[in-house]
Amino acid sequence: MKLLLKAVTFASAIVATPILAAGWTLDADRSHLAYxxxxxxxxxxxxxxxxxxxxxxxxxxxxxxxxLSSVETNIDIRNERMIEFVFRKAGTASLTANFDMAEVSELAVGETTTVDAASVLSLAGTDVQFDAELFVARLSETSVLVSTYDMVFLSTADAGVNAGVDKLMELASLPGITRTVPITARLIFHTDQEQAATPTEATAVVAAAAIQGDAKAGKKVFRKCSACHKLKEGSHGVGPSLHGIVGATAGQADGFKFSAALHGSDIIWTQETLSAFLADPKGYLPGNRMQFRGLKKDADIINLLAYLQDEG
Ligand code: HEC
Structure with a gap:
């Protein structure tokens, strides 16, 4: 027991640091930048x-x-005015920041730290430099949350947008709009390795996440299939190539003539549907032309799926 625990800790220590030491990509759906x-x-x-x-x-x-065109002020006409007069149709603004990655890559899951980031906002030809204190939390092996520690204040004069703000005041007949702007950001990043390994289709993610079989054992089970199926893309025999089958839609591989039953089935090959099909091909999908009576052992199926996922 002790030994096992040691082995596990050791393994996670090896895995943890290099993963965070890789680059990170922003998870746009879960991130938020507001002023x-x-x-x-x-x-x-x-x-x-x-x-x-x-x-x-x-x-x-x-x-x-x-x-910048995605600005959301909750009033359409105001969005348009912001884009035209304040951002001057600049398209995009960029925010660059430099911080000490070493401090962050040491973080264990659940730990937090603060780092100083020397930052530059480039907006419509004007660069504004500022220091931002950032709060960093490691959410998982492969993701981190970075947020502003407090608000960061930017001066509209420094950002070169005073004339635009004047125009907004004039258009909306406002006596005043403050010339210093508080900014907060909540950014979630994933390490690049994870992004690279993540299949694009949501269904494939579900299927990929769930398969816990032993791919090596699955390779042996695949001998029962290999008379008819190859894993190489486009390599069809009696049966279609099973390249990328986990997560794919049934009966769509180019260059193979499927039965109407399979081709028109709309099945997505997830762990669940593949398991059901392989246990009883005829029962699961009547009318298909696969001459195979099925795999009787659940363990064989799960191991085979792990193999197909890894190698296919
Ligand atoms: C005797 C030949 C044969 C054997 C053995 C066989 N298959 Fe098939 N398989 C086929 C044929 C033919 C089809 C196409 C059936 C159709 O079009 O109705 C097929 C279709 C499939 C499909 C659907 C493919 C798609 O693109 O939707 C999967 C998945 C599959 N087989 C997996 C397996 C696995 C895994 C094994 C081994 C456990 C296996 N098959 C054994 C002949 C075979």
Missing amino acids: GSIKKDTVGEVNSFTNLSGHVTQNGKAEIEID
Whole structure:
């Protein structure tokens, strides 16, 4: 027991550091960048950007692209005015920041730290430099949350947008809009390895995450299939190539003439559907032409699926 525990800790220690030491890619759907404005001294409003993308290199150089046309002020006409007068139709703004990656890559899952980042906002030809204190939490082996520790304040004069703000005041007949803007960011990143390993289709992710079989044992089980199936892409025999079958839609491989039953089935080959099909091909999908009576042992099926997922 002790030995096993040791082995496990050791293994995770090896895995943990290099993974975070890789670059990171921004998870746009779960990230948020917002700024505040106060008009007439009293009315506070939050604006955000819905379209962000970004990457951090393994040396701790972060580059976030902000799609300025995705600004969301919750009022359409105001969005348009922001884009036209304040952002001057610049398309994108970029935010670059440098921080000490060594501090972050040491973090264990669940731990947090703060780092200082020397940052530059480039907006419509103007660069504004500022220091931002960032709060970093390691969420999992392969993801981190980076947020502003406090608000960061940017001056509209430094950002070169004062004329645009004047124009907004004039258009909306406002006596005043504050000239310093609080900014908050909540950014979630995944290490690049994970991104590379993640299949694009959501169904494939589900299937991929779940298969826990022994691929080596599965290779032996595949001997029962190999008379009719190859794993090489496009290599069809009596049966179709099983290249990339886990996560694929049934009966779609190019160059193989499937039965109508399989071709028109709309089945997505996940762990569940493949298991059911391989246990009883005829019973699961009547009318298909696979001359195979099925695998009787659950362990054989799960191991085979692990093999197909790894090698197919
Ligand atoms: C005797 C030949 C034969 C054997 C053995 C065989 N298959 Fe098949 N398999 C086929 C044929 C033919 C089809 C196409 C059936 C159709 O079009 O109805 C097929 C279809 C499939 C499909 C659907 C492919 C797709 O693109 O949707 C899967 C998955 C599959 N077989 C897996 C296996 C596995 C795994 C084994 C071994 C456990 C196996 N088959 C054994 C002949 C075979």
